[in-house]
Structure formats: structure tokens, C-alpha cells
Amino acid sequence: MAKTIPSPPGLPIIGNLLDVSTGGETPLTPLERLADEYGPIYKITVSGTERVVISNHEMFKEVCDETRFFKAAGPGLRALSDLGMFLAQSEKSPDWGQAHRVLVPAFGPLSIRNMFDEMHDIASQLVLKWARRGPSYKIPVTDDFTRLTLDTIALCTMNFRFNSFYQDEMHPFVDAMLAVLSEGGARQKIPKVVQRFMRNRNELVKRNFKLMKDTSEEIVRHRRQNPTDKKDLLDAMINNKDPKTGESMRDELIAANLTTFLVAGHETTSGLLSFAFHNMLKNPSTYFKAVEEVDKVVGKGRITVDHLKNLNYISAILRETLRLHPTAPLISRGPRDENTESPPTVGGFALQKEWPILCLIAKIQRDPKVYGDDANEFRPERMLDEEFDKLPPGAWKPFGTGIRACIGRPLAWQEALLVVAMLLQNFDFRLDDESYKLKIKANLTIKPDDLYVRATLRQGVS
Ligand code: HEM
Secondary structure: OOEOOOOOOOEOOOEOHHHHHOOOOOOOHHHHHHHHHHOOEEEEEEOOEEEEEEOOHHHHHHHOOOOOEEEOOOHHHHHHHHOOOHHHOOOOOHHHHHHHHHHHHHOOHHHHHHOHHHHHHHHHHHHHHHHHHOOOOOEEHHHHHHHHHHHHHHHHHHOOOOOHHHOOOOOHHHHHHHHHHHHHHHHOOOOHHHHHOOHHHHHHHHHHHHHHHHHHHHHHHHHHHOOOOOOOHHHHHHHOOOOOOOOOOOHHHHHHHHHHHHHHHHHHHHHHHHHHHHHHHHOHHHHHHHHHHHHHHOOOOOOOHHHHOOOHHHHHHHHHHHHHOOOOOEEEEEEOOOOOOOOOEEOOEEOOOOOOEEEEHHHHOOOHHHHOOOOOOOOHHHHOHHHHOOOOOOOOOOOOOHHHOOOOHHHHHHHHHHHHHHHHHHEEEEEOOOOOOOOEEEOOOEEEOOOEEEEEEOOOOO
16 A cells, blocks of 8 residues: 655644745755655645655656656746746647757757857857956856856857846846746745735736847847848747648747747856866866866867867766756656556655655755765766766756756757866866855755856966
């Protein structure tokens, strides 16, 4: 017989709201603390909604089984969906299906390779900025990486230049997007009935959301009026037909997908780069190995797309960084309608179909049963190809799982490899404050907070 999921006692009406709201460095810390207390599976009730939380590799492997489970919108995505964002559509929605079928080939290896020169262009802007400012510049790591990743996504996918390195103020789209994301995060803990009365906040969200929508729609309109030969994702969405139905995507849907790329693709990649630099600088032997690899593989000349496949150690650094700090730290699954178990189960515990299963990816990827006693340590060697290929299924899933896994993974990977290599080729780095202790800032993604580094130009790089 299926077991009952343990559950921290809650209070009338608010349920476990206090358990999940207090005493945490990030919104996920209380959930992780509850896992330490209640074990790898427990159930909480927040704002009247029941949720199951899992945090070990065995159970995660089970919910990755696409025949039994699917991606269910978790609290974060639900809040964004309620605010009107496309990101959260169900895989059964015809709009998601159409966009997916058109976009999968457009994210193929050749398209990503063709983005290299534009990625190089934006990465060079960052190098130029840090070179001009010199070693006295206290580099706000995550801010500058956010400029880089936003500009890269926009240029590579829709030929739009935010020019974030040429102005102090970010483009209004960015402020609007950050405000919507942070509101999406905050609303997870506010009951819907209360949300309806938050008139000023609702108005602000509407205005911000409209600004984002207008910007994306303007980009589509501009491309329709000024067709180019550029084979980017926007071109694919305008000109390629859905292979299943033969239909074209409508402009509103194209614009919604552009917004999704900007939202889903920039903070996650910027967080990855920021954590990678933090981890390398806190573990100097890994930093020196990475520099040695760049010097050997790339040397002093211009980095090319063909160098990237030989950056094995840097690749391991990025994998290990996303293991310890998955920048999209929570994914949500649910039993499929087609799941014939009665009741559906995970780890032998009974579920109900409407309960989202929140998967704490950072904890799952630090499971000592998979990674051993040093699971919390940064040790890129365990992520070199030969070791990485031996990992059990579900042990490393920072890009999600199944049909709804990250479509932008190859784009993010090429960009991150290029940027790390280019920066190590050009600069010597040190932490601004050697005693810096990692603090994490979180809304839907995580990034290091208050992290500053200094960069001194290396000699002789062309
Ligand atoms: C989905 C992580 C970069 C676009 C996802 C998911 C994860 C993820 C975990 C699944 C979310 C879930 O199941 O709820 C990451 C990480 C990145 C990254 C860690 C960088 C290090 C990008 C980039 C793009 C992108 C550069 C650019 C286009 C998307 C989209 C989805 C998605 C469109 C939704 C896919 C779908 O629902 O079909 N990402 N992502 N991501 N990602 Fe990424």
C-alpha cells in the first residue's frame, strides 16, 4: 500500500505559509530546511494550495519519467501565467506545440554555430569595458554579465541591439521585465483573493507587461517591414511553417516567444557566468587550470567557434557550477492524466493528480548517494566527460527534463564557454574582497549577491 507523505503541521487558513516565508537566505532555503527536517519528500499547504517537495536523486529520477509525469506549472510559473506570460503554457496547448515544432530545428547546431560572431561581438564589448575601466574598477559581476547575456540573446535571436554597454540606464524593457519577474516571485505567497485587491500593484504589472509586449511586437513589425537575409529565430518564426499543420505562427505568438527568450535566457546564463567566476576565484587551483587550458587551446589570437569543443576543463567548470548552483533552481512536475497508477506514487508515497511536485534541483544535485561525501564541494574534475558520461540518469538536470527541457541550452553553453575563455584570455582576475562569503539573490532564478571582482589586462593578447 502507498505510504502517506509526511507534512509539517500548519496553521488554520494560512497553512504552512510561515514555514516557507521565514528564516531563509533565499525563497528556497526554508524549503531546503524543511527537507532536512522531514526528509526527501514532504507536503505543504500554502495559500490553500497543496504542494509536494522532493529533494533526492531517486525520487527525482522517477518524476523525470515522461510516461508517468509531465511539467506542471509550479508556483512561480503560475504566477507569471496569471500575469499573462506565455512562458507557462501547457504542453497540450496548440500554441506551445506550434512554437515548439517551429523552434526546435531553429535551435539546431548549425544555427547556434552561426550565432558565434554575434556572441563574440557582445563579449568583446564587455572586454573593452573592463579593459578601459582598468584594475581600479570594482566590477559588479552579475550586473555586467546581465548586460552581456541580455544583449546576446536579443542580437542572436531577433537582431535587436539593447546596447546595454553604451548606456548607464538599462533599456525600459529590462526594468519592466525585472519588475514583472520580481512581482511573479512575490505573488507566490499571496492568496489570489488578496491579489485582486492590490490595485496599484496590479496596474503597475499591467503597464510593465504592456511595455514588454509592445517592445516585442514592435520588433516583429519592424522585421516584417524590413525583411533581411538573417537566418535567426525571428526569421524562422516568421517564415517557417509548422511541419505538422503547415500553418504559420501568428504575430502575437511570435512576439510572446521573443519575450520568453529574453526572460528565460538572460538571467539564467548571467547567473551561471557569475557563479562560475565566484567558484573559480574561491578555488584558485581550478582558476589556474582554466587559464592554462585557454592559453593552450586558444593562445593569444582571436578565439573561434572551433576552439570551444576543446575547452574540456572549462566545460567541466560550467557543469559543476550548475550542479551546485542551478540558476533555475526549481522545476515542477505532476502525474500525467495518462498515469494509470491508482493512486499515482513517487518513492512509494501516494500523490494526488492536482498536487504539483516541486523538485529542489540544488539539493537533488548534491545527493551524497550520487556525488559522495564531498558533494557540496566545487570539484570540476568530476564533471570531465569520462566521469560526466557515467552519471546515473537524473543526477544532473539544471536544464530541466523531457519535452519541456530548456530549448536554449546549446545557445547558453556556446555563449558561456566563449565568454569564460575570452575573459580568462584577456584578464587576470581576483576577488575584490578575498573574504567574500557567497550570498544568493533569488526571484525565479538565483545569482550571487554583492559579488565584485577586479580585472587586470594580461599582456600580449591581440
Ligand atoms: C526552459 C534552465 C538558458 C529558453 C528551461 C528550464 C530550465 C532552464 C530548468 C525548464 C523549466 C521547467 O521545467 O519549469 C536554463 C539555464 C540556462 C538557460 C540553467 C542557462 C544557463 C536559456 C536560454 C534560452 C532559454 C539562453 C534562450 C532562448 C528557455 C525556454 C524554456 C526554457 C524557451 C521553456 C521551454 C518549454 O517550456 O518548452 N530553461 N535555461 N533558456 N528555457 Fe532555459
